[in-house]
Amino acid sequence: MxxxxxxxxxxxxxxxxxxxxxxxxxxxxxxxxxxxxxxxxxxxxxGKDVAAIPSALIGTKAPSLALPPLEGSKLPALTDAAIKGKLTLVNVFASWCIPCRDEHPVLRELAKDGRLNIVAINYKDQPENALRFLGELGNPFQAIGIDPKGAAAIDWGVYGIPESYLVGPDGTILYKRVGPFDDISLKEGLYPAMQKALAGGSSS
Structure with a gap:
């Protein structure tokens, strides 16, 4: 056996x-x-090699914005009126995005510059999670529009979040940043584009 x-x-x-x-x-x-x-x-x-990924939208008019507000944020919806006539940074973020969390203190510092209007597209997020994210890290935005299905992100040619677009007062996209802002992308990308726009020029 x-x-x-x-x-x-x-x-x-x-x-x-x-x-x-x-x-x-x-x-x-x-x-x-x-x-x-x-x-x-x-x-x-x-890395320094890819501080800003080129976009076919740079130099063209920004896609139309008509996104509903983030309920509970006490901020207006993200519409064309929210960026019209202002030098605006459109930031695409989500609460589940770890690099977005890393970038957020930079956005809060940028928001202290009264010449820059910062708005956000909240990408494929849960409203309660987005509110918790802003409650914990602070709110640098003047308007937030929710994009639960990612349709607006497609219109804007979003490559990967966080992603930011500098839009001139006339509605032209001047600069695009894929990934979180760091010292290099600020000094070599965003700041020069802002200065050029404020001086009355355009960025490429």
């Missing part, structure tokens, strides 16, 4: 071993993919 029992159970460890060997390449690939994704993120969003 003992011999029969041992023989019947002998293949099981072998099968488990085969399963483990089959899973090993997947685990290795997952680790490599995760490392590669992290490297690409750091290069694209934090």
């Amino acid at each position: 003992t011999a029969d029992t041992d023989d019947s159970q002998t293949p099981k460890p072998r099968r488990l071993g085969r399963y483990a060997m089959a899973l090993l390449p997947l685990l290795v690939f997952g680790g490599i993919a995760g490392t590669a994704a992290k490297m690409l993120y750091e290069q694209d969003f934090h």
Whole structure:
């Protein structure tokens, strides 16, 4: 009886071993993919080489805005009237976006510049989560429009959030930033574009 029992159970460890060997390449690939994704993120969003990704919309009129407000924020909806005649930074954010959280203190500092109107598109978010995000980190925005299905993001050619667009008083898109603002993108991208716009020129 003992011999029969041992023989019947002998293949099981072998099968488990085969399963483990089959899973090993997947685990290795997952680790490599995760490392590669992290490297690409750091290069694209934090490196100097890609401080601002070109957009076909730069130099053209900004897409029309008619987004409903974030209920509970006590801020107006994001419409064309919210940016008309003002040098405006349109920021696309979500509460679930970790880089958005990292960028938020920068937006709060930018909001102290009275020459710049900062508004937001809240992208595919839950209203209660967006309110909690703003309650915790502060609100730099003059208007917020919700984009629960991402339709407005498509119109604006959003590549990945956070994403920001500098729009001139005449409604022309002057500058685009993909990823969170850092010292390099501010000094070499946003600030020069702002100065040029305020001086009466346009950015490319």
